[in-house]
Amino acid sequence: MQKKGIWLIQLGSPRSPKRGDVAAYLREFLSDPRMIQLPSPLRWGLVNCIIAPFRSKKSAAAYSSIWGKNGSPLVTHSEDLAVAIQKRLPSDIWVELSMRYGSPSIEQGWQRIKERGVTDLKILPLFPQYSFSTSASVFDAISNIWKSEPVLPNHQFFSFFYQHEAFIEAFAQVGENFDFDAYDHILMSYHGLPESYVKQTGKECLLNERCCDRIDERNAFCYRAQCFDSSRRLMERLKIPKNKVTVCFQSRLSGPPWIRPFTDHVVLDLAKQSCKRLLVFCPSFVADCLETIEEIGIRAREDFVEAGGEELTLVPSLNAHPAWVEACLQILKEKPLESP
Incomplete structure (x- = not known):
């Protein structure tokens, strides 16, 4: 029996605005070879000896200035979006949210998807325009996890949606307030x-x-x-x-x-x-x-x-605006799931 799932993936955020958590996030984020294209030893030295130690203080102050009572705005808005999409779908379609860096991680998301027994999976990185430092990096992370899996779901990956009419319409509806x-x-x-x-x-x-x-x-x-x-x-x-x-x-x-x-x-x-x-x-x-x-x-x-x-x-971003919820559903319809 088919069990369908949708996997939303955002960039990520530190666990907290404390300097130690921000430094840990910067190390994970910038250690991705898609982010800094240098040989591994040089990238490790740059990130761990220069960027994370020296940039974390300034970045922590910046995060502190926007941190909400429920945590990172990026994470809370993304959680709200996932909940809103889930409410629009039949109960047998599972919606999972992961972060490329930080928590909830892609590894954690994949484990929950497996536990649900999903056989047909649509993967939507929440990056409108394609870049190999975002969408392609998400693909890398999922592929690395799947290397050890004996069985993979039938899956479809959305590399971009910059031109999708529903995405443009969602931003337009937010902008029309001005x-x-x-x-x-x-x-x-x-x-x-x-x-x-x-x-x-x-x-x-x-x-x-x-x-x-x-x-x-x-x-x-x-x-x-x-x-x-x-x-x-x-x-x-x-x-x-x-x-x-x-x-x-x-x-x-x-x-x-x-x-x-x-x-x-x-x-x-x-x-x-x-x-x-x-x-x-x-x-x-x-x-x-x-x-x-x-x-x-x-x-x-x-x-x-x-x-x-x-x-x-x-102009506020799309967050969990109803037009953006509808846009996500329309984007996901572009490639209908098919069993092998």
């Missing part, structure tokens, strides 16, 4: 990536300024191109003029070149150009988290005001 005419400019801010990561996924990526103007066979898996495509679709749906929007990239680390333009630079430039009211969407994040609440909602707002702006407003 009067776009009341803002001087609008940002579509996405998580950044090193340029080298993007170049590995497309034949002509970053060769010229127009390379992300459209999606075709040359750049079908290019993260930057998918971000621009999501933005175009969202602007069209919300009827926002193109000249009022800037697509940009946040959350970069030091080291090799990262994709541009940088969100923090754009925010300062706009303030200096007499932009007084700024609205920011973050369409690469489907749940509010450190990168949206603290990096944009707190730090970017402070920088904008200090540079001469008056108001920077963060």
Whole structure:
């Protein structure tokens, strides 16, 4: 007898905002070879001797500023989403939530899925745009666990959904709560990536300024191109003029070149150009988290005001919005489960 399951997977969060827990999370997160592409000994030294010891204090303070009474916003919003999806499905379809890093882990999620006897499994990493540091890393983690399994479920993996009409509609419904005419400019801010990561996924990526103007066979898996495509679709749906929007990239680390333009630079430039009211969407994040609440909602707002702006407003993420719950169900319908 078929037993169907849905496996939602988010990035993850520290166990608590305490420095020790944050350092442990950074070590796990950044030790992934998909995250830092260096030989193992160099990556180990960089993460354990430099990044985790020195960055954990600042990161712990940032997490403390957003931590809720129920814990990490990313985890609690994701839990709410999983519960809402479960309520929309028949009782014999199991919904599991795991984190790529931290808890509940992918290993724990897989054990629960096995205990439920799931034979047909849909795996949805909650990353709209494809990157081998997110979606592909999730696939790696599951594959490593399954290496020792004698029997695997019939399974389907969703690498991206940046272009899905229901995903765009969900963000549009959240955005419609704002009067776009009341803002001087609008940002579509996405998580950044090193340029080298993007170049590995497309034949002509970053060769010229127009390379992300459209999606075709040359750049079908290019993260930057998918971000621009999501933005175009969202602007069209919300009827926002193109000249009022800037697509940009946040959350970069030091080291090799990262994709541009940088969100923090754009925010300062706009303030200096007499932009007084700024609205920011973050369409690469489907749940509010450190990168949206603290990096944009707190730090970017402070920088904008200090540079001469008056108001920077963060558009909330999808979290467990009813339109996002419906979007997840629609995305999952794209590939119907079939028994072998």
